Amino acid sequence: MGPSLTYIILAIATLMTLLLTLGSAWVVQSWGIIATFVVVGSLVYLALKVESARLELNELRRLRAAYDQLDKQAKLIIRTDLELHRTQEELDRRLTSLMSLHQLGRQLEVSLRPEEVFSKLDTATVMRFGFSKGLLGQCPSPDTVEWRSLIRISQSAADHLKTHLVASGLLKQILAKPAPTMLQSASVTDQAQRKLLQLLEVPAVVVAGVAPHAGPAGCLLLGREGASNSSDAKADEELVSVLTNQLEIAVDNSTLYEQSWRSQQELERKVQERTHELAEANAELIRLNKAKSDFVSAVSHELRTPLAAVKGYAALLGKGQFGALNTPQAERVAKMERHADLLTQLIDNLLDIARIESGRITMERILIPVKEFLATIHEVVHPQLEAKRLRYLVESDGVVQLVGDPQHLRRVFINLLSNAIKYTPEGGMIRFHLKPEGSSVLASVSDTGCGIAPEELPKLFQEFYRANDPINQQIRGTGLGLALVKRIIEAHQGQIWVNSEKEKGSTFSIRLPVG
Amino acid sequence: MPTATASGSLTATIGWSEHADAAIAGKEAAESALKRLSSLKPRLALVFGSSWFNQAQLVQGIRSVVGQIPLAGESTAGEISPRGPVSRSCVVLLIASEPLVCRVGVGERVDRAPRAAGQQAARAVLREFPGGTRAGFLLFGDGLVTGYEEAVRGIQEILGTSTPIVGGMAGDDLRFVQTYQYANHQVVSRAVVGVLLGGPVKLGVGIEHGFAPISKPRRITRARGNILYELDEQPAASVYEEYLGPELVQRMRGRGLMRQGIAYPLGIQLEETDQWLLRSVVSFGEDGSLSCSGEVLQDAWLQLMIGNRELALEAARKAAQHAIRSLNQVGCVLVFDSAIRRTLLGSQHAALEIARIREVIGVSTPLVGCYTYGEHAPFGATAAYGRTATHTGSVLVVALGT
Numbered sequence: 001m002g003p004s005l006t007y008i009i010l011a012i013a014t015l016m017t018l019l020l021t022l023g024s025a026w027v028v029q030s031w032g033i034i035a036t037f038v039v040v041g042s043l044v045y046l047a048l049k050v051e052s053a054r055l056e057l058n059e060l061r062r063l064r065a066a067y068d069q070l071d072k073q074a075k076l077i078i079r080t081d082l083e084l085h086r087t088q089e090e091l092d093r094r095l096t097s098l099m100s101l102h103q104l105g106r107q108l109e110v111s112l113r114p115e116e117v118f119s120k121l122d123t124a125t126v127m128r129f130g131f132s133k134g135l136l137g138q139c140p141s142p143d144t145v146e147w148r149s150l151i152r153i154s155q156s157a158a159d160h161l162k163t164h165l166v167a168s169g170l171l172k173q174i175l176a177k178p179a180p181t182m183l184q185s186a187s188v189t190d191q192a193q194r195k196l197l198q199l200l201e202v203p204a205v206v207v208a209g210v211a212p213h214a215g216p217a218g219c220l221l222l223g224r225e226g227a228s229n230s231s232d233a234k235a236d237e238e239l240v241s242v243l244t245n246q247l248e249i250a251v252d253n254s255t256l257y258e259q260s261w262r263s264q265q266e267l268e269r270k271v272q273e274r275t276h277e278l279a280e281a282n283a284e285l286i287r288l289n290k291a292k293s294d295f296v297s298a299v300s301h302e303l304r305t306p307l308a309a310v311k312g313y314a315a316l317l318g319k320g321q322f323g324a325l326n327t328p329q330a331e332r333v334a335k336m337e338r339h340a341d342l343l344t345q346l347i348d349n350l351l352d353i354a355r356i357e358s359g360r361i362t363m364e365r366i367l368i369p370v371k372e373f374l375a376t377i378h379e380v381v382h383p384q385l386e387a388k389r390l391r392y393l394v395e396s397d398g399v400v401q402l403v404g405d406p407q408h409l410r411r412v413f414i415n416l417l418s419n420a421i422k423y424t425p426e427g428g429m430i431r432f433h434l435k436p437e438g439s440s441v442l443a444s445v446s447d448t449g450c451g452i453a454p455e456e457l458p459k460l461f462q463e464f465y466r467a468n469d470p471i472n473q474q475i476r477g478t479g480l481g482l483a484l485v486k487r488i489i490e491a492h493q494g495q496i497w498v499n500s501e502k503e504k505g506s507t508f509s510i511r512l513p514v515g
Numbered sequence: 516m517p518t519a520t521a522s523g524s525l526t527a528t529i530g531w532s533e534h535a536d537a538a539i540a541g542k543e544a545a546e547s548a549l550k551r552l553s554s555l556k557p558r559l560a561l562v563f564g565s566s567w568f569n570q571a572q573l574v575q576g577i578r579s580v581v582g583q584i585p586l587a588g589e590s591t592a593g594e595i596s597p598r599g600p601v602s603r604s605c606v607v608l609l610i611a612s613e614p615l616v617c618r619v620g621v622g623e624r625v626d627r628a629p630r631a632a633g634q635q636a637a638r639a640v641l642r643e644f645p646g647g648t649r650a651g652f653l654l655f656g657d658g659l660v661t662g663y664e665e666a667v668r669g670i671q672e673i674l675g676t677s678t679p680i681v682g683g684m685a686g687d688d689l690r691f692v693q694t695y696q697y698a699n700h701q702v703v704s705r706a707v708v709g710v711l712l713g714g715p716v717k718l719g720v721g722i723e724h725g726f727a728p729i730s731k732p733r734r735i736t737r738a739r740g741n742i743l744y745e746l747d748e749q750p751a752a753s754v755y756e757e758y759l760g761p762e763l764v765q766r767m768r769g770r771g772l773m774r775q776g777i778a779y780p781l782g783i784q785l786e787e788t789d790q791w792l793l794r795s796v797v798s799f800g801e802d803g804s805l806s807c808s809g810e811v812l813q814d815a816w817l818q819l820m821i822g823n824r825e826l827a828l829e830a831a832r833k834a835a836q837h838a839i840r841s842l843n844q845v846g847c848v849l850v851f852d853s854a855i856r857r858t859l860l861g862s863q864h865a866a867l868e869i870a871r872i873r874e875v876i877g878v879s880t881p882l883v884g885c886y887t888y889g890e891h892a893p894f895g896a897t898a899a900y901g902r903t904a905t906h907t908g909s910v911l912v913v914a915l916g917t
Contacts, residue, residue, distance in 0.1 A: 071731040078729065078758050078779060078819070085778050092861075 006049060013042035090235070093130060097239050100128040101246060108250035112257055114138070114215040117250040118148035121220075126151045129239060131222040132202065135161065136210075136247075139217045142175050153200075161199050165219070168192035170207075174219055178209025180240035182233040196221075204233075206240045212248040215255030220244060290358060297354040300347045307347065311340040349480040353463065356487040363491045364405040370396050370434065373406065377413050377432075384421045390428050397435040403514045408488045415481045416445040416508050423449035423506070439515035440494075446507040452500040460498060461486040525612040525716055525846030525917060527881045528552050531596040533604040537568035541576025544607040549580055555611035557581055559710070561653075561849070562588030562697055563595075563885040564605045566687035570695045570702040577607060578700060585619045587710045589655040590695040591885035592686030592854035599866045600857060600886070602688065608847060608883045610915070614714040618643050621698040622666070622707035629662040632707045633669025640711035641673065649674070651718035653710040653849075653913075654682030655696045658888025661741045661797075663905050664810040666707050667891065671903070674711070680903045681720050681913050682709075683851030683887035689858070694888070712915075716846075719914035721837025722892040722906060724793050724853075725830030728782055728818035730758060735783070738811040741794075742804050743781075746817060750803030755781075755796065758819050768799050777855045780908050781805075782820040783812060785894060791820060792894070793908040795855065808889060809905035822908075824864050827856060831868045831910045835875035838912040848876050850884030851911040857886050872912060 016035045104125050111117045118138045126134045133152040137145040143166060147158050165171040170192050184204045185197050197205060202223030210218030222240060314337040316322065318330065325333060355361040374394055385392050402409065413432070420430045428448040435442050452460065456467045464479040489496045493513055500506035530548030534540040541564070549557065560581050564573045570590060578586065594606045620639025622632035640652070652674060656663050667680055685694035696708040712718065733754060737745035746754045756764045759779065782791030794807040811817075831852075839845050850872060857865045873882060890911040893903050 067731055074729045074731070074819070075758050078821070079760055081778070081821070082759065082763060 009042050009045055013039055097129050100125045101242055105246050108246060111250055111254050114251045114254045117247060117254055118218055121149035123151050131224045134222040136220050137218060139175060139219055142172050145171055145219050164195060164199055171219060174207055174209045175217055178211040180206050180208035180237045182206050182237055206236050208240050208244045210244050210247045212251035215251040293354040293357045296350050300351045303347055307340060307343055314340055349484050353484050353487055356491050365403055368402040368406045370400050370402060377410060380414050381417045388421060388426050390424055390430055393431040395433045399434040399436055399441050402441060404492045412485045412488050415485050420445055420447035440511045440513050442511050444507050444509040448505040451502040451504050451506055453502055457498060526555055527608060527610045527847035529597055529881045529883050530607045531604060537572035538576035540605045541573040542580055544605045545577040545580035548607045548609040552609055552611050557584050557609040557611050558615045559610045559617045560584055560586040561608040563591050565603045566590040567603050573605060574697050574702055585617050586697060586699050587619045587655060587708055588697040589685035590687055592688050593857055593886035595850050595869055595884035599869045606883050615716055616645060616713035618711050619698050620709050621703060625662060625666055625707055626660045626705045629665035630669035633666035634673050636707040636709045637670040637673035640709055644711055647713050649678045650712040650716045651679045654680050654891045655708040656684040657705045658684035658686050658694045660705050667903050679718055679720060679893055680891055682891045684889035686854050686886060686888045717842050717916055719838040719842045720892055721834035721912045722909050723830035723834040724909040725826035726793060726820035726822040729821040730819035732816040732818050735811060735813055735815050735817050738813045741807045741810050743807055743811045744804045751805045752799055752803040755805060778859055780820050782818045784816040790894060792904055793906060795907050808907040824860060827860060828868055828871050832871045832875055834910050834912040835872040838914040839876055842914055842916040845876055845880050845914050845916040847881040847915050849913040851887045851890050852884060853908045854886040854888060855908045
């Protein structure tokens with residue numbers, strides 16, 4: 001509306017001015033006053049319009065300034081956002097590198113020899129670290145390097161690099177100061193370093209030494225395309241530092257592994273040697289034991305005949321065959337007879353043990369009816385039981401028969417019962433118990449006697465061992481009874497063991513196969 | 516991991532292989548796609564292969580399975596498989612549709628004579644085309660060569676402007692050394708490879724980028740082709756430097772494309788729309804000019820653009836919605852996604868972007884594609900096909916169906 005109104009007013013004003021000019025004589029007379037009003041009105045309107053335009057222009061300038069201000073803010077936002085992108089990019093790169101380091105670490109973990117560690121650098125890892133080529137070598141001495149990993153480097157280029165590193169003394173410098181260093185063609189002044197970059201055909205390279213505590217040292221070169229700014233270079237150096245650290249740990253570990261593997265081999269060899277020696281000693285012991293048994297057997301046999309003569313003559317003397325004896329003589333002769341009996345028993349036991357050990361006695365395996373078996377045993381021990389007024393309890397729990405050699409098994413149980421009687425004070429109780437146990441019979445002889453000290457138990461079945469107690473000091477014995485019992489039971493493929501408590505009593509148990 | 520769908524008369528299956536050997540990868544991918552087609556005969560093979568493969572062996576491997584059917588495709592900056600964004604793999608899409616007509620054509624030397632190359636490709640596809648409806652022209656270009664706007668004009672001179680031209684520019688896994696395009700048995704570079712699709716099939720297109728303007732608008736006062744000389748009558752590089760700072764620009768001069776640079780593309784505002792065509796700065800001229808990833812229009816307004824992840828994901832969803840809007844049945848979906856977006860989004864969000872597209876098109880629709888160095892498509896979903904342009908930083912969704 002504004003502009004069109006302006007044009008209409010301007011048109012009227014122009015028309016009026018024209019009319020004033022053309023017919024001023026008669027118009028002035030009749031329309032003068034009206035025309036003057038119109039002209040003045042138009043001029044006032046135009047003045048107002050100009051003022052309004054000036055205000056709008058100011059507003060426009062203000063808006064433009066605000067727009068420019070917004071644009072400046074946009075620039076600020078972009079710069080800030082760019083920084084974020086840059087940080088993100090750097091983080092991504094670090095993350096990728098760390099992932100690669102992690103993967104490489106896992107590969108290095110399984111390296112069993114230091115040489116393997118130096119050959120584990122691969123193209124993918126080098127690329128993920130942001131480098132384009134690389135060399136990793138082992139340095140047997142500070143004067144030489146043997147390349148183990150070549151990444152996008154030809155063998156001839158690697159040979160040239162080796163020659164240059166050694167000849168220029170760079171290798172010694174790297175090994176003396178192994179921390180990673182970035183060399184860039186733009187800033188390097190040293191001739192040797194400049195030539196290194198030329199040989200590698202890259203504008204930047206990180207050189208680092210691998211200096212493990214144990215094992216061989218190494219040298220690492222990683223070249224990259226494109227120049228780096230100082231923060232990139234620092235990041236690269238840090239990254240390579242982590243990498244060399246991992247390599248050092250891997251070399252240390254593999255060296256230790258190699259050492260421990262060698263120690264283990266040595267140990268195994270020694271164990272084998274000792275085992276062999278022990279086996280030989282054992283064989284010698286077995287041979288000696290047999291010789292002992294043979295000797296005992298032979299000596300015992302030789303002793304028996306004269307002993308039978310001594311016993312026979314003593315018996316004849318005792319019966320007065322060679323004239324009546326006075327009381328002291330009779331007593332001495334009786335003593336001779338008792339001692340001869342004891343000696344005979346000792347020799348019999350020794351002979352039996354020797355026979356069983358040498359396998360000259362084979363145990364019969366026949367069915368033994370339990371009832372008769374128990375009766376015969378009872379017959380033998382009855383007088384002793386009576387003498388000490390001991391209660392004798394026999395339980396067979398449905399066991400009707402045993403399997404084995406009746407004569408030897410009788411010896412076993414008579415022996416165990418005799419011992420029980422011997423060590424049980426008057427008025428005590430002895431229990432002979434049989435019970436089935438799968439394909440075996442468990443036989444046990446318990447007493448309410450003086451019991452056996454715990455430290456005596458392991459030696460109880462040894463030959464000639466006699467428990468150290470007052471009763472043994474009073475009562476004579478051969479120290480062979482239990483040893484013989486054990487051998488007879490073992491010859492039956494059975495087991496024997498004892499449970500005892502001092503002053504409460506003992507239980508000797510036997511497991512005898514019947515199947 | 517092949518997937519398949521049958522939409523009316525259009526059945527598509529996907530095969531994918533990550534085998535390190537190019538010939539085996541191609542063979543495996545083609546075999547698994549063919550197996551899913553069961554008794555149907557494939558009419559067209561579209562291939563997206565990693566640039567790390569030996570390209571000739573890859574194509575040979577595929578052809579040993581699919582035979583002499585039309586084959587087209589390109590090397591990538593990453594592939595989009597049924598598993599999402601992947602790398603160092605080969606993806607093969609086989610389309611079986613009895614009435615589908617397709618012809619593959621090649622125009623060479625885009626770098627020297629882009630318009631002639633476009634014409635050559637268009638003539639080649641027309642030569643054997645039996646006539647009938649033309650659904651669209653799939654374009655595979657070389658991502659390291661500029662001037663494809665001219666090539667598109669060349670194509671349009673032969674095909675007319677009523678056929679939509681869509682596609683992507685081949686990549687080489689961000690190495691920027693050489694990219695490849697596949698045309699039947701050939702592996703070429705610096706070429707226009709096109710597939711003219713015809714018959715009772717429809718092409719739905721959606722392209723979005725999700726970037727928003729952040730700077731004040733600048734008038735492009737001097738530009739020619741893809742070179743931007745002046746903004747507001749000042750050297751373009753100095754204006755660019757005002758925003759990004761001298762240090763970064765200095766580094767970009769040395770290294771070329773960088774993450775920080777691609778994060779702020781230039782946006783050319785299209786007349787009478789609220790759409791911006793993106794361009795990234797590829798290199799800096801000695802005279803203060805900027806070489807851009809696509810043509811720059813003189814006298815248009817230009818603004819620096821900014822994006823974020825959520826906007827980028829939303830853009831993918833919108834592009835997918837636009838692509839399927841005009842179709843009754845979607846047979847398969849091709850995605851040409853900018854390599855810039857994958858870099859900016861990161862692997863996790865790049866996967867989410869593809870997931871957004873999948874949400875729109877449905878889980879059973881086969882979806883394949885690749886990461887590109889540029890995208891070709893008409894502006895917006897409803898704009899005239901005559902205004903096909905080269906885009907940057909965008910996600911292009913192409914739906915094939917009925």
